[in-house]
Amino acid sequence: MRKGESLAGWLLTLPAAIAFLLLLLLPTLAAVTLAFTDYELGEWPPHWIGLENFTEMWTDRGFLTSFRNTVVYVAIVAPVSVLGGLGLALLIESAARGRAFFRAVFFLPVVSLTVAMAAAWQYLLHPTIGPVNAVLRSLGIAGPAWLSSSDTVLLSLAFIGVWEAVGFNMVLFMAGLTAIPKELREAAAVDGAQTAWDRFRLVTWPLLGPTTLFVVTISLIRSVRVFDTVAVLTRGGPNKASEVLLYTMYTEGFTYLRLGYSAAITLVFLVIVLGLMLLQTRVLDRRVHYG
């Protein structure tokens, strides 16, 4: 049996192992290697150029703008969607009725085709025929060209990003909230935590620690990955004002066919994602515990 079991174990993992090797491990290692070459599609063999791609990034205004835009986008979308998700989860948990209904409403953007909803937002935010500016006009305010002015484009995209992410975070927080026993809040009330705010601060918030850390990390990673809305609505414009990391990687690689440079940008992206995950495990080890 032992020998048979070992053989069965290998045979059952083999298909997955081969697919893993061919479709994930080798391409990932290849991407990391390409980052140190000048590979362009159709020009074989590529030359090893060491860190040249990375030194080019430092002076590449397009990349630097893209990097800065991504940071700004993440700095808006992650905190707003985390706090918004928490707020919605608390509101729905304490609502007397309509929980399933509201949960479904706020969750709808998560299952909707991002590309299509981006187009719907584009219509809503259209400078002349869009309802948003029509409302502003009726109030006597001249609304900006939300998605086509370099002053507001990133903000508008971040707003759509929050709209999309907040229901996702809400569901994760709701799962975390149901894990907290009701008796604890009641006990806190008996012990003198009179207001709802006190009970939240003293009981719910600390017990929600692991959930919050998880939601924060996932929100950061998901917003670093912003691509669809940019690709559909702005293509990085106007004047690179909405250029973001993955979109720059895409254009460098698949429009200009500079796969080496594109791989280097991918590597920067990977390092950011890994850094965020590492940060999560560090914080998890040290600070967030049930207490």
Place this chain on the structure above:
Amino acid sequence: MGSAIRLGMLSALGLFVLLPYIWMLSASLKPTDEIFRASLTLIPETFAAAENFGRVFARVPVLDYLVNGVIVCAGILVFQLLFAVPAGYALAKLRFAGREFVFGAVMLGLLVPPHVPALPLYAGLSAVGWLNSFGALIVPSTISVFAIFLFRQFFKSLPDELIHAARIDGMSELSIVWRVILPNAWPAATAFAIFSVVAHWNDLFWPLIVVTGHERATPALGVLYFRTEEAGDDFGALMAACTIMTAPLILAFLVAQRRFVEGIATTGLKG
């Protein structure tokens, strides 16, 4: 806070979240001149639904997009299960040399976003002349380390007696996987299926890379094409196209709401 205030706040916020859906539907029913008047009435004075939806169907192969979306999502899901379920079972229930190593590889794989292997995969598919095919859309997503991880965790909680009984009945390990383990793992399997279909139906990044032209375009790509090539300022038709492409998943969600929410919540860790 009074419960009436809470309900009011939730309703206002909910209405706000629904705004793009409401206006999308409204514009898909309006004739172009009404849209350009930018009035704030939702109900059109003259209904132009037939014209708007008609223009979409006349100009782009909408049904092909939807069928392509179904083929791609189904193909990906079938292969993901085919690879991940046996591997998850082996990692959870069988002892074999190298098991810890394989599990370590799975954990490492969880750290890598799908955008990272994309460039070499594209170069490889291009070299073998596979671009613009269902193969190119499906194959790179067939291995999901997340699925292996999820199934391994779930299978660990299944009782060993189940497997012992099946072995005494003389079943092979492979038939144990498909006929004993999987039927007992529906919660994990549906959760993963929902996660996978939502992710791939909505994905733009990969189809944009490997597909050019309408023949193999997925719904996400179809909307992008229609917006850039056909629609121009024809927002009525564009919103009609968006409605068509968004509808299938939203209808599925409305039918199986609880499963969707739980499915995404339990699989949320992949992001």
